Amino acid sequence: MDADNHVNLLSLRDIYKIYTIGGQEVHALDGVCLEVNVGEFVAIMGPSGSGKSTLMNMIGCLDVPTSGTYKIDGVEVSTLDGDALAAIRNRKIGFVFQGFNLIARTSALENVELPLMYGQQGDRKAAATAALVRVGLGDRLDHTSSELSGGQQQRVAIARAIVSKPRLILADEPTGNISTLQSEEIMQIFQQLNDDGVTIVMVTHEEDIARHCKRRVDMRDGKVVGDGPVKDRLMAGDVIEQLKRPLVAEPAAVPAGV
Amino acid sequence: MGLLEYFRLAVRALKSNKMRTVLTMLGISIGVAVTILVVAIGEGATKSVADQVNGLGTNLLTVHQGPRQMKLTAATRNAPTQTQSTLTLDDAQMAATMFPDTIAAVAPQVRGNIQVRLNASNAQSTVLGTTPQYMIVNNVTMRSGRFFTMLEAQGNLKVCVIGNTTAGNLTGNPNADLTGQTISVNRDDYLIIGMLTPKGTGTGGPDPDDMVMMPVTTAMQRVLGAKYISDFSISCISPTMMVMAQQQVTALLRQRHHLMPPFPQNDDFVVNNQTDLLARSQNVTKTMTMLLTAVAVISLVVGGIGIMNVMLMSVKERTREIGIRKAIGARSRDILMQFLIEASIISVLGGIEGVILGVVSAVLLASFGGWNTIINPMALVLAVAASASVGIFFGIHPAQKAAAMNPIEALRYE
Incomplete structure (x- = not known):
């Protein structure tokens, strides 16, 4: 239970990521410091080129910093090798991508089982089924991604992210490719997961989506330029209620106008 | 992840593109079948020459005009x-x-x-x-x-x-x-x-x-x-x-x-003895066998290159899948094994198919073509082993390429 000892889940200190493109140095991350505690729900915002994707890759252990220290759950990451990073990604982090990134021609159930295949032992099918039920897809276990809507595909991706019970969920523009109602449904799942104690870090450029989070971090030119709690937070359940209401009200409004 | 797991993954990938799998296998099958057939014909020819010379009588010298x-x-x-x-x-x-x-x-x-x-x-x-x-x-x-x-x-x-x-x-x-x-x-x-x-x-x-x-x-x-x-x-x-x-x-x-x-x-005469005759005709047979074996080896290599080509194509097509797998915790070794086993399955199945094809054609040649063919069980084992090694040899490069992919770039690949 070493997890309980670290209230501080993510700790990034003076993170630099410097690329050399055509002989010119590009500072994708320029001295980023960021602390995230267990139970937080963080939105990272910023225009394209601000370094938010690079930061996400860093947090997700897909990339290592040029300099600086990064600890996840108390483990120093910047010195680990590929296999150790893979193990951390597998056990501590769940990824949700903008493009869903499900494996084609493969059922929802098998997509969700995937992280377990590279990690822990046990009854994979039961765990994957439970995760899919949790995101409301208990009746779509055998559907392949081409048989699911965008919102449903993203929910499969969320089930895949939570199946190995990670402490952190990293979401990169999770609502970028789907409709407003479906986006709210996704955010509702995230809020429920967060209420259950899962830490979530999400990159988005939509103000509305960011307002569902608890904390907002703004980035520009590889630096953190703003960090504070979200004011007048939106609850996805309420927004869904509002979105559904006009649909019911509209047919009634038509005869009134005639 | 166990070997069985890699195997299951590979089988699924191969099944999802059956036509391509079968055609790739065929390359290896033909190579193996040719090898077996060539060895069977070679051994049959050697034996019938020996039989023929022995049939001439023992301790025989023949004197011809020279x-x-x-x-x-x-x-x-x-x-x-x-x-x-x-x-x-x-x-x-x-x-x-x-x-x-x-x-x-x-x-x-x-x-x-x-x-x-x-x-x-x-x-x-x-x-x-x-x-x-x-x-x-x-x-x-x-x-x-x-x-x-x-x-x-x-x-x-x-x-x-x-x-x-x-x-x-x-x-x-x-x-x-x-x-x-x-x-x-x-x-x-x-x-x-x-x-x-x-x-x-x-x-x-x-x-x-x-x-x-x-x-x-x-x-x-x-x-x-x-x-x-x-x-x-x-x-x-x-x-x-x-x-x-x-x-x-x-x-x-x-x-x-x-x-x-x-x-x-x-x-104005020549005295031939039986061993000369035997050695001479066996030399001819040996040369023929070597020549045909070279052809067989070349066809195996061509089959192997076919495997490599298909695997490289498959790795490129599945770049995103590789990115996803790596992001959610697959080690490089897991990816390497997945693709290597895929290549091995193609070549081993192709090899077995080739053995069947080779044996059947050797038997047909013997019963309808009147050829003397001898099927050596050692040759069958060797042929399958050779095809497996061809698969692994030509599968390593594509599998390494897949394993070495950067997950960030792979995820971004369209």
């Missing part, structure tokens, strides 16, 4: 290379009597094409004039009747024994027993005193059963009008005597033919 450039006189200087035999019946008889320590029997042979007639039917055949020694030297047995005796041979008598094919050509029934009947050769009547046991055609060459055998003197004087014999066969006392007998006969013939050095350029 090429000699006669440049002794002005008259013969410009003559073409001599092809007419200069071996005489006396040469053969001298060889038979002079070296009792090394030579057991000598059978002179004179050959020619003849027209034979039985009642109203005509047939082309070959006459072979020889002595009763021929039975010993060439392992001849009789189906019915008897061979001619020494007395008949010396007495220039009009008797003969015939082979099955000749009998068949004359009567329409190859199993007809014509013993006691009379056939006419060159308008002269000959009594058939026996039928030869059929030898069957080996691999090509003239039919040994299309034969009218008669005393050598009869054949030379009455039928062919020949002064010289075509060749003679010598049966030595034992295999160890063969070298000595060869030297003795060579010396005897040089002296009798008044030949002058240099030898062997001026020899």
Whole structure:
């Protein structure tokens, strides 16, 4: 239970990521410091080129910093090798991508089982089924991604992210490719997961989506330029209620106008 | 992740593109099938050559006419290379009597094409004039009747024994027993005193059963009008005597033919022994086998390149999948194994298919084509092992390429 000892889940200190493109140095991350505690729900915002994707890759252990220290759950990451990073990604982090990134021609159930295949032992099918039920897809276990809507595909991706019970969920523009109602449904799942104690870090450029989070971090030119709690937070359940209401009200409004 | 897991993953990937999998497998199958077929044919050919040479009789030397450039006189200087035999019946008889320590029997042979007639039917055949020694030297047995005796041979008598094919050509029934009947050769009547046991055609060459055998003197004087014999066969006392007998006969013939050095350029005869013959034909077979094996190896390599090509394509197509797998915790080794096992499955299945294909075609060739094929179980095992190694060898590069992918770039790949 070493997890309980670290209230501080993510700790990034003076993170630099410097690329050399055509002989010119590009500072994708320029001295980023960021602390995230267990139970937080963080939105990272910023225009394209601000370094938010690079930061996400860093947090997700897909990339290592040029300099600086990064600890996840108390483990120093910047010195680990590929296999150790893979193990951390597998056990501590769940990824949700903008493009869903499900494996084609493969059922929802098998997509969700995937992280377990590279990690822990046990009854994979039961765990994957439970995760899919949790995101409301208990009746779509055998559907392949081409048989699911965008919102449903993203929910499969969320089930895949939570199946190995990670402490952190990293979401990169999770609502970028789907409709407003479906986006709210996704955010509702995230809020429920967060209420259950899962830490979530999400990159988005939509103000509305960011307002569902608890904390907002703004980035520009590889630096953190703003960090504070979200004011007048939106609850996805309420927004869904509002979105559904006009649909019911509209047919009634038509005869009134005639 | 266990081996079984990698295997399941690979099978699913292969199933999702069946046509491509089957075509890639076919490349390997053909390579393996060709290898097996080639080895089967090679071994079959080697064996039938050995059988044929052994069938000639043991401890056998044969004396043929040889090429000699006669440049002794002005008259013969410009003559073409001599092809007419200069071996005489006396040469053969001298060889038979002079070296009792090394030579057991000598059978002179004179050959020619003849027209034979039985009642109203005509047939082309070959006459072979020889002595009763021929039975010993060439392992001849009789189906019915008897061979001619020494007395008949010396007495220039009009008797003969015939082979099955000749009998068949004359009567329409190859199993007809014509013993006691009379056939006419060159308008002269000959009594058939026996039928030869059929030898069957080996691999090509003239039919040994299309034969009218008669005393050598009869054949030379009455039928062919020949002064010289075509060749003679010598049966030595034992295999160890063969070298000595060869030297003795060579010396005897040089002296009798008044030949002058240099030898062997001026020899008008050639003494062949069985082992020479065997070695020579086996050399030919060996060269053929090596050549065909090279073809087989090349086709395996081509199949392997096919696998590599398909795997590289597959890795590129599945870049995103590789990115996803790596992001959610697959190690490089997991990705490497997934693709390596995919390549191995293709090649091993292709190999097994090739074994079936190769064995079936070898059997078909043997039963319908009349080829002599021998399937060596070792060759089958080797072929499958070779195809598996081809798969692994040509699968390593694509699998390494997949394993080395950067997950961020792979996820971004469109």
